[in-house]
Amino acid sequence: MTDSYKFISQNLENIRKDLISLVQSESPSSEKSLVDLTGNLIKDIIHNRLGDNYICTEHKNRETGNHLQFEKKEDTKPRILFLCHFDTVWKKGEIPLRFEEDVFYGPGVFDMKAGLLSSIWAINSLENTLDKLPISPVFLFTSDEETGSLTSRELIEEVAKTCDAVFVMEPAEGKTNALKTARKGVGMYELHVQGISAHAGNHHEDGVNAILEIAYLVQQLQELTDYTKGTTVSVGTISGGTTSNVVPENASIEVDFRIASLDEADRIMQTIEQLTPKNPLAKLTIAGELNRPPLERTEANQQLFKLAKNAGKKLNIEITETSVGGVSDGNFTSALGIPTIDGLGIPGDGPHARHEHIRFDLFAERCALVAELCIIFGEKFVNHDDLVEKEEKFITK
Template sequence: MDKIKKYMVKNKDRIFDDIQFIVESESPSNNKQLSDACGQRIQQLFQRHFGYMAEEIKEEIYGNHLRFEFGRGKDTILILSHFDTVWEKGDLPFRVEGDKVFGPGIYDMKGGLVQAIWALKALKELKIPLKKKVVFLCTSDEEVGSPSSRKIIEQEARNSKYALVTEPPVAGTGALKTGRKGSSRYFVEIKGIAAHSGNNHKDGISAIKQAAQLIVFLESLTDYKKGTTINVGSVKGGGKLNVVPDSATIGMNVRVTSKEEQVRIDEIIRGLRPNTPGIRLKVRGGMNRPPMIRNKGTGKLFKLAKNAAKDLNMELQEANVGGGSDANITASLGVPTLDGLGAAGDGIHAKNEHILLSEIPNRAALLCKIVSLL
């Protein structure tokens, strides 16, 4: 058995204990107090396994980010993980059912974050020499579009030869992600005129009616052949049933496969105009992450990963997926980027979110071996 794989198999239970330790510290993206508490648990793991902690990058709104350095070298490998989750405190219980381990953010992506810690720990304990320094960046706001960490990620990426992202692999196949759709987020605020729905209905201008018309138009822009989807995911407005509603807000998420299409849709949304006199519109938001386009550098990186997987008796595949991640950011800067190097499982952003216990040694060993070869 490969010595890295043997090491991970031997330490499987300890890796699982660390995953549980982090997952049980819930960390919703918009809760700084809880996110910082989780960050401190991650710091405890760094201290325990390496004898020193990560640099803490202070934030006012979101949790503090962590920057951990390992090894030495003129060139740098950037490992990206995030520890914020889409779940509010108490939404999902931690539990084990056979080979499946459930919990908030365990698949996306605390399992992958802990596996990355153990990948570096294995390099240290097995005395495997590195050709490059590793910068391991753990961020707290990926699930809301990386508003505070984006500049940090860009800065680290510009100083790195490669970027490895520990988002989960494709469920079922375990494929790594070499391409992702670009994403944009928008909110359209609609202002109308309130009036009594019985006595003065004709004097009112319904913001909700305008919202409904906009929703139909915006969702009609979805084009599956192009790979473009527009999803209106939130609608708020009105109040009392006997009042013509004078306000409404719709929120939407846009996914595209090319930068040109992202710009085209952006121009349409920013150019929205009311089709009812007296209505006022205000558009907030914009393009968040550019598409992650597979290039020659990414292709070479995947080939290296595929060969590394063979040493572990794994058959590795690659995929282009619809979801976005911080890999979109690093890839857009021309840095060869490989995503999906986290924990195997299923249920991303779903109530059945889980990882597979039996796959922990394989996925941790794969990341370790890739880092050692770069």
């Protein structure tokens, strides 16, 4: 096994302590005070494990948790962005923390506090086993991913543009432990129909039924799903009307769509935005957008995956890839053309579920995988011609 693997294996008790303290520090997205307390804990972990050679920039927010950025004082090439979030979907005290042999259950342990911690320990292992780091690590730990990254997206894109690759420390795929080399993009729309109210008995013919109009639209929207293209459109909520004896004047629906390519996103968005009510007396209002672009299997991303497979060979583990429907902040960085690889976190299962857990017995090898990928990436970067386009960085001549 590699030196990084040996170092991490020898420090599993310290890693366990760090992880317990990080998961115990609950950080629901909507609780700024709790999220910021977790941020302070992360600062302590960085200081304890990596020393004073990392500068912390705290990006403060008024209503959501602050975002944390750490960089080495001496910045060298290549720069790798370790992209993580430390907010969770769980309310404080909602699910317990417990160990069962090598399985660790707890709020946010899988999504994605274990992955965040493993990025720190991967660099810690390199700091302690190499004379010089092969890369310049940039840690960006955000606090609002679970609520759409509304305050962090601009920061993520800004920092990512200064980096040569992005390692997303979201967990590996639950059933196969595969890395995530493709993710669907997601968009959301709200459609509102205003009809005309009338007495359902005396003046039914004078009304324009908004619920009926919404029902026509629901059928059109659901028919946009095309599994062969990886496109799903789902009307998730519907509301309308007041009482049964009134022709309903208002009705609304919320729509979620997932797509595998930007071309398909354009098609779906154009179709939705061109919808019209069946009754010309009804008024339709449409509002929405593409919240996250898809993370596509670009050539740059695939070259990065090949390097991860080579890193796996050094650890005698087979690295596979998969595509998933869920999104991450890696969707943003990949859409910018920056080589991005996702799913480098710790294997387990149960994201957003009460049985959320990680396999702690796999922590050492998956953390070492990240360390070895840093080494291979650094060697590849140094020995390759400097190319203007990041997407071309790893294209073999």
